């Protein structure tokens with residue numbers, strides 16, 4: 553299926569989604585949201601696909617929510633339509649999504665990258681929440697996810713000054729998992745996604761759910777949830793296969809059951 557604002561390609565068990573509004577530096581408007589929701593619902597439902605990569609262009613992953621689309625809206629329009637609430641649908645993707653970020657990831661672009669499960673950054677990546685310069689504030693979860701990712705001091709610094717953070721600072725701060733040369737970004741992200749897609753599917757879903765639970769629960773609740781899900785995985789055929797394969801020194805042959 554073809555979309556107006558994104559490109560979608562399957563590379564084996566990896567779905568590669570590329571934001572494709574280069575003339576607007578991939579600014580996120582309602583068409584992008586609709587396209588992404590549709591593409592990621594299909595990805596989640598397709599048993600042949602195990603992990604996705606979301607990327608943008610060389611100059612920009614995404615330079616924010618579309619300022620031109622928002623500029624004339626009033627409070628009643630924004631509140632009445634619960635503007636941006638649709639992006640929560642993206643975070644309900646059950647299979648893992650890696651953000652591969654080169655160039656600008658600003659405002660909604662940084663927020664979208666943070667909605668993914670982890671971020672691989674090109675050495676050219678620049679992250680920022682510059683909404684304060686537009687006399688607004690992050691509206692797609694940026695203040696909350698940035699504070700959880702990099703802590704209060706850096707989150708306050710970024711949100712209050714609107715300054716950008718380069719790839720190295722982002723890696724030091726824990727916002728990105730790794731930095732790779734810009735020329736290798738997409739290949740490296742697809743390779744990482746293929747590694748994940750090669751694991752037993754139910755354990756991948758469980759691992760994602762567990763790490764996410766760490767941000768929503770107390771430690772005791774999270775540890776309890778982890779133990780129960782760990783116990784639950786012993787009810788799967790793939791657990792038997794995974795442990796047998798280890799003992800027999802061969803790769804696992806997963807059924808997703």
Ligand code: CO8
Nearest residue numbers: 576577579615616617618619620658659660682689690691
């Ligand atoms: N929205 C719409 N169009 C954009 C955006 C954007 N966020 N960013 C860039 N563009 C467009 C430009 O208008 C320009 O279009 P045109 O050629 O028609 O004039 C084209 O993309 C190229 O951009 P520039 O010419 O500006 O490129 P430069 O290389 O000079 O600069 C920058 C690149 C620094 C990235 C610059 O474009 C910039 O500062 N962009 C805006 C960044 C920004 O402020 N992002 C935050 C947006 S707000 C947001 O994401 C969340 C808002 C939350 C609101 C809460 C409501 C509930």
